[in-house]
Amino acid sequence: xxxxxxxxxxxxxxxxxxxxxxxxxxxxxxxxxxxxxxxxxxxxxxxxxxxxxxxxxxxxxxxxxxxxxxxxxxxxxxxxxxxxxxxxxxxxxxxxxxxxxxxxxxxxxxxxxxxxxxxxxxxxxxxxxxxxxxxxxxxxxxxxxxxxxxxxxxxxxxxxxxxxxxxxxxxxxxxxxxxxxxxxxxxxxxxxxxxxxxxxxxxxxxxxxxxxxxxxxxxxxxxxxxxxxxxxx
Amino acid sequence: xxxxxxxxxxxxxxxxxxxxxxxxxxxxxxxxxxxxxxxxxxxxxxxxxxxxxxxxxxxxxxxxxxxxxxxxxxxxxxxxxxxxxxxxxxxxxxxxxxxxxxxxxxxxxxxxxxxxxxxxxxxxxxxxxxxxxxxxxxxxxxxxxxxxxxxxxxxxxxxxxxxxxxxxxxxxxxxxxxxxxxxxxxxxxxxxxxxxxxxxxxxxxxxxxxxxxxxxxxxxxxxxxxxxxxxxxxxxxxxxxxxxxxxxxxxxxxxxxxxxxxxxxxxxxxxxxxxxxxxxxxxxxxxxxxxxxxxxxxxxxxxxxxxxxxxxxxxxxxxxxxxxxxxxxxxxxxxxxxxxxxxxxxxxxxxxxxxxxxxxxxxxxxxxxxxxxxxxxxxxxxxxxxxxxxxxxxxxxxxx
Numbered sequence: 001x002x003x004x005x006x007x008x009x010x011x012x013x014x015x016x017x018x019x020x021x022x023x024x025x026x027x028x029x030x031x032x033x034x035x036x037x038x039x040x041x042x043x044x045x046x047x048x049x050x051x052x053x054x055x056x057x058x059x060x061x062x063x064x065x066x067x068x069x070x071x072x073x074x075x076x077x078x079x080x081x082x083x084x085x086x087x088x089x090x091x092x093x094x095x096x097x098x099x100x101x102x103x104x105x106x107x108x109x110x111x112x113x114x115x116x117x118x119x120x121x122x123x124x125x126x127x128x129x130x131x132x133x134x135x136x137x138x139x140x141x142x143x144x145x146x147x148x149x150x151x152x153x154x155x156x157x158x159x160x161x162x163x164x165x166x167x168x169x170x171x172x173x174x175x176x177x178x179x180x181x182x183x184x185x186x187x188x189x190x191x192x193x194x195x196x197x198x199x200x201x202x203x204x205x206x207x208x209x210x211x212x213x214x215x216x217x218x219x220x221x222x223x224x225x226x227x228x229x230x231x232x233x
Numbered sequence: 234x235x236x237x238x239x240x241x242x243x244x245x246x247x248x249x250x251x252x253x254x255x256x257x258x259x260x261x262x263x264x265x266x267x268x269x270x271x272x273x274x275x276x277x278x279x280x281x282x283x284x285x286x287x288x289x290x291x292x293x294x295x296x297x298x299x300x301x302x303x304x305x306x307x308x309x310x311x312x313x314x315x316x317x318x319x320x321x322x323x324x325x326x327x328x329x330x331x332x333x334x335x336x337x338x339x340x341x342x343x344x345x346x347x348x349x350x351x352x353x354x355x356x357x358x359x360x361x362x363x364x365x366x367x368x369x370x371x372x373x374x375x376x377x378x379x380x381x382x383x384x385x386x387x388x389x390x391x392x393x394x395x396x397x398x399x400x401x402x403x404x405x406x407x408x409x410x411x412x413x414x415x416x417x418x419x420x421x422x423x424x425x426x427x428x429x430x431x432x433x434x435x436x437x438x439x440x441x442x443x444x445x446x447x448x449x450x451x452x453x454x455x456x457x458x459x460x461x462x463x464x465x466x467x468x469x470x471x472x473x474x475x476x477x478x479x480x481x482x483x484x485x486x487x488x489x490x491x492x493x494x495x496x497x498x499x500x501x502x503x504x505x506x507x508x509x510x511x512x513x514x515x516x517x518x519x520x521x522x523x524x525x526x527x528x529x530x531x532x533x534x535x536x537x538x539x540x541x542x543x544x545x546x547x548x549x550x551x552x553x554x555x556x557x558x559x560x561x562x563x564x565x566x567x568x569x570x571x572x573x574x575x576x577x578x579x580x581x582x583x584x585x586x587x588x589x590x591x592x593x594x595x596x597x598x599x600x601x602x603x604x605x606x607x608x609x610x611x612x613x614x615x616x617x618x619x620x621x622x623x624x625x626x627x628x629x630x631x632x633x
Contacts, residue, residue, distance in 0.1 A: 192604040199409030203418040207409060211608060233605045 004039060008032060011072040015048075015065055019057050028055075042128060042176035044069055049125055053221055062222065066120050120180065122227035126218050127187040128176040130229055133214035134194060135173060140201055145170040147197040165190060184231070191232040234317050238449065242320050248441025249327035253280050253334060255438055259431025259494075260338035261620075263422035263487060263539045267610020268342045269620035275337035275349055282350060283330035283357040291329055292322055295362035295370060302374035304366045324445055328389050329357040331442075335393030338539035340400040343407050343607055346615040348600040355590050356396055364392055364582050368575060379568065380575040384446035386502030386552035387575055392583045394546030397537065399587035404601050406536030408608075417531045420538075425486055432490035436466050439497045443504040454505070461504045462497065465516030469496015469548075472520025488527075491540050492520035498548035503556040511559035515552060522547045550576050 009029050016025050028051045036047040048069055052062045138144055149170065152163040165186075168178040179187065198207035211233075218229035234242070257276035261269045289310050297305025314322065333356040337349065367373040368380055368388050382388050411417055422428060443462045447455055473492020477484050499519030500512055507515060526543030537543065553576050557569035594600050606614035613619060 188605070195608050196408060196604050200413060202409070203412070204407060204409040204420055205418075208608065230609075233609045 005033075007073065008039075008044075011069055012047075012051075014072060015068050016051065016055075016057075019061065020051075020055055024055055038172070038174055040172070040175040040177050041070065042180065043174065044073070045120060045125070045180075046128060046132060046176070049129060049221065049223075063120065122223040123184045123187060123231070124180055124182070125223045126221065126227050126229050127179055127182075127191070127232065129221060130191070130214050130218050130232065131169075131176065131179075131194070132174075133217045134198070134210055137210055137213060138198075138201075141173065143201050144194075144197055145173075147200045148193060151193055151196055151200075161186065162189060162193060166193070184227075188232045234449070238447070239317060239320060241455070242324055242445045245441035245445025246320065246323045246327055248438045249324065249331065249445065250280070250438075252327075252331060252435055252438030252442065253277075255431045255434030255436075256331075256334045256338065257431070258427045258434060259490070260341060260539050262424040262427025262429075262431060263338070264341045265420065265610070266423035266621050267612055267619075269423065269612060270616050270618050271346060271611035272337065272341050273620075274346060274616060275341075275353070276334050278350055279334040279337060279353050279357075280330045282354050283333050284326050286354045286358040287326045287329040287362070288322065290358045291362035292325060294359070295325065295365040296321075297366075299366055299370040299372040302367070302372055302377065304363050305370060328385060328442075329361050332361040332385075332389045332393040332396075333357050335390065335541050335545050336397045336400055339394075339397035339537045339541040340404055341538040342611065343404055343602050344400070344600055345598065345602055346611070348594045348598045351594060351598075352396075352400070352587075352590055356393070356587070360396060360583055360586050360590075361389070361392055364388060364579060367578070375575050375578065378574065379571050381506070381556045381568075381572065382502045382553055382575065383505050383556075384443045384501045386498055386549040387579045390498045390501065390545035391549035391553070391576065391579045394542045394544075394549060395580050395583035396587035397541050398535070398546065399584050399591055400600075401535050401537055401542065403588060403591035403595060406534055407538070408604065410536045411534045415534075422487065428487050428490055432494060435494055436497065439466065439501075443501055447505065457509075458504045460509060461500055461507050461512040464509055464512040465500025465504070465519070466493045466497040468513040468516030469493040469499065469520035469523070472496065472517035473524055474520075475517075476521045476524050488524065488540075491544050492523055495519040495523035495544045495548035498545055499552035499555065502549075502552040503559065506556060506561050507559055511555075515555045515559060518555075519548045519551055522551050 009032065012029055012032050013025055016028055020028060031051065031054075032047055035050075036043050045066060048062065048065050051057070052065065057065070135141065135144070145166070148166045149163070152166045165178055165182070169176070179190075195207060195211060198210055201207075202210065215229045215233075218224055253276055257273050260276065261272040264272045292311065293307055293309035294304050297308040299305045311318075311322065333353045336352070336356065340349065365388050367375040368382055370376060407420065409418060410420060439462055440459055443458050444455060447458060470489050470493030473495070474484055474489050476492075477488060496516030496519040499515050499522075500507070503515070504512070523540065523543045526547035527537075527540050530537055530542060535542070554569065554572050557565070557572045560568065591600060602611055602614065610619075
């Protein structure tokens with residue numbers, strides 16, 4: 001196991017300790033290993049968001065958790081425990097077996113991720129989750145980026161920043177570090193662009209369905225109380 | 234005008250007014266649920282703004298003293314009338330609103346309401362009455378050429394359709410309507426029963442539309458006008474159905490309804506002059522021309538939501554030419570030439586003017602709704618009203 005992965009588990013264990021039972025924290029680490037293998041900050045944000053949603057952790061705590069997570073991930077911070085020596089022990093074999101499997105991650109880690117300050121406003125969280133939902137439900141993933149790149153270069157549709165953001169997203173579809181710090185208007189214009197792209201690929205009826213589903217999922221997030229996903233529309 | 238005819242024309246005012254409800258239902262039903270309020274509002278405001286503008290300006294331009302043959306120059310903001318004049322004004326106001334409302338269906342689901350509102354006023358205030366003064370004013374230059382358009386296949390329907398064509402071209406298609414491979418994607422309307430109801434109401438109103446256009450009860454056979462109108466509508470529906478069946482296409486209800494309306498549009502130019510048999514042929518061909526028109530427009534990627542251009546434009550052109558092709562007396566090339574001139578002039582006047590107005594409105598206000606307003610639906614984004622709130626909520630919750 002690489003150090004960074006071990007550290008992510010430890011940080012997860014520590015961060016969720018005040019809110020989750022031991023069993024729940026084990027489950028959280030399993031989710032981390034299974035679904036959040038990329039090392040970018042956005043991946044951690046998405047992970048924290050998911051764990052909080054699944055285990056009902058309050059919104060106010062969640063914002064603090066993002067910061068805490070980021071802080072503990074810094075190398076100079078000394079961690080006092082190793083989760084593998086505690087409750088996770090019973091899952092140790094299973095986890096070790098998983099770690100032994102070759103990881104065929106198609107995504108490269110963006111080194112800039114670790115330097116991005118996670119100014120995680122509610123609209124950023126909603127945006128990232130929304131885009132992940134849309135992307136997950138889409139069958140023709142590569143077609144989406146091809147269309148988005150073309151649309152973002154179209155002067156009527158996009159601006160230079162838009163094209164940059166699309167390229168960064170296309171470079172690593174599960175990494176949304178580039179979205180952190182962008183204002184609501186910019187994110188909304190990206191949502192516009194994605195909708196246009198979906199209409200091109202799927203047609204308006206299926207694009208609407210895809211958006212409906214993603215919005216419905218986003219509305220379950222506690223952040224939706226602070227920032228309704230509809231505000232992107 | 235005899236008292237009997239006056240009462241009949243007054244009744245026709247009501248019938249033609251009710252056509253607006255037919256247009257509203259047909260267009261709203263053919264649009265998606267999220268745009269239904271927007272479509273209804275456009276139709277409703279066509280009547281409201283059309284009534285005011287046509288009274289203020291349109292009537293004077295169309296039926297005022299036309300010394301040059303190009304447009305009337307008096308009777309603006311009219312205040313005093315005889316009974317006959319008042320009924321005529323009311324009747325013509327309904328026609329003006331009909332011309333304007335043809336546009337609303339074609340540009341549905343993607344046009345800003347405020348821009349449409351202004352455009353509708355320009356249609357009833359300038360585009361429609363100026364052409365009307367050429368063709369229906371007794372001193373109009375087309376009238377003097379011998380152009381025949383009994384109740385408005387060209388004057389009302391084609392003018393509306395060419396304005397709609399300009400709108401469709403200026404706006405562009407709805408998002409995703411055409412794939413990159415050039416395929417046309419179906420975007421089904423939300424309520425086909427409304428489409429059928431709209432078709433029935435329009436058909437009923439058409440008896441007033443054609444029936445009220447008689448100059449005198451004696452000169453034009455009212456019974457024949459009503460019969461021809463009905464036969465034209467029947468044959469249009471059958472023609473569309475037949476054409477779909479022959480081409481082994483699904484026999485669509487919406488296309489059949491539109492086919493019958495295309496038949497009614499076709500019969501309008503010559504309802505007082507055709508024989509019943511000619512009316513059937515004209516209506517039947519009108520239904521087929523409608524479907525050919527829809528195919529052509531789709532091939533050109535011109536997204537007309539309700540098929541208004543094919544129904545009113547193609548049907549209008551065919552009906553106007555049919556007056557020369559199915560004459561009461563001997564066929565005459567000169568009559569055909571005059572009819573063709575009227576058809577071409579209508580396009581040359583209405584289409585560029587409408588396109589110019591659309592472009593000016595686009596530069597001033599923007600005519601196209603934003604991408605996500607289109608996604609969310611114009612009911613919410615333009616009016617803050619949802620046509621079917623409970624249904625919408627249920628739909629959302631089912632997605633979870």
